[in-house]
Amino acid sequence: MMSKVATTGQRLKEIMNETGMKQVDILNKSLPFQKSLEISMGKSALSQYVNDVQEPDQQRIYLLAQTLDVNEAWLMGYNVNKIKIDAETYIATPSPTTELPYYGTVSAGGFEYASVDPDLMQVPTHLIKDNNSYFILKTNGDSMNKVIANGHYVIVQDIRDGNYTLKNNDILIFKSGSEYTMKRVRKTDTMLHLEPDSYINEFETQSFEINDCLDVEIIGKVIYSFREFN
Structure with a gap:
């Protein structure tokens, strides 16, 4: 394993x-x-x-x-052979997979509505840790394209159980009302900043006063992104 x-x-x-x-x-x-x-x-x-x-x-x-x-x-740091295996001469043993709920797209711009009726997607089991809840979203937009391209999927760890400690530069999923967005987070003593990480300059930081952002909820932390090739 x-x-x-x-x-x-x-x-x-x-x-x-x-x-x-x-x-x-x-x-x-x-x-x-x-x-x-x-x-x-x-x-x-x-x-x-x-x-x-x-x-x-x-x-x-x-x-x-x-x-x-x-x-x-x-x-990436896994305990596997360092040498790259030629795909034409190597027959891989299928990796164990885990089924996660997929909720559709999440905005990498402003807040947008996301589906509440999930489908299911298979991901390699080694990408997630035991005893944690995860789900999958698909990036819609370019405001995070330095690290997560438009159309890429992200695996999100659900952190609504209260055990998460906010760390600056984490990429988080935020909810405001029934709308969601994905941004880097930066927190000061008085402000919460949701920052883009994009090659495009048009995207702006969204800032909220700590004492006046009760309608902004942290849903999850992005732990992995990937692209699906059909």
Whole structure:
């Protein structure tokens, strides 16, 4: 059974120590892959990944795995073989899956209505932890496209049981009335800020006074994003 034993930052540092590569070398080596895969990655983003400030999304994991010629799951920190397996010569054993409720789209812009009647989707069991409630949403919009592209699915941990401690920079699902949105969160002593993370400058931070945001409810924390290829 796969389990996570390291962070992506630790894996990147391991490669750098083994090869003598620096961050700039990884970035330069990635440029042809960025062009062919149409996946961008800048100097600042790579530095955040190496130093575990931010986890790369699935697109950047794929980009880095191709650049460094390593297994994606290994790069994510799982206890698997580091060597990338050729898909044409490897017959994979199907991974155990778990069925999660899928509630349709969630806005990555302003607050929008989301369905309350879920379908079901299968996801690899290793992506979730036991004893927690999860559900799936599909991103609608570009306000988070630096980390979660429009059309990507997100696995959300339901945190309405009260055990969650708000951390700045977490990506959360918020509810206001019957409408929902997905944003990074930043909290000060007096304000709650819902911040976009986009390559498009038109999106603005939504700010609420702590003492006057009773109608804004935190529903869940985004723990994983993925794209489905049909």
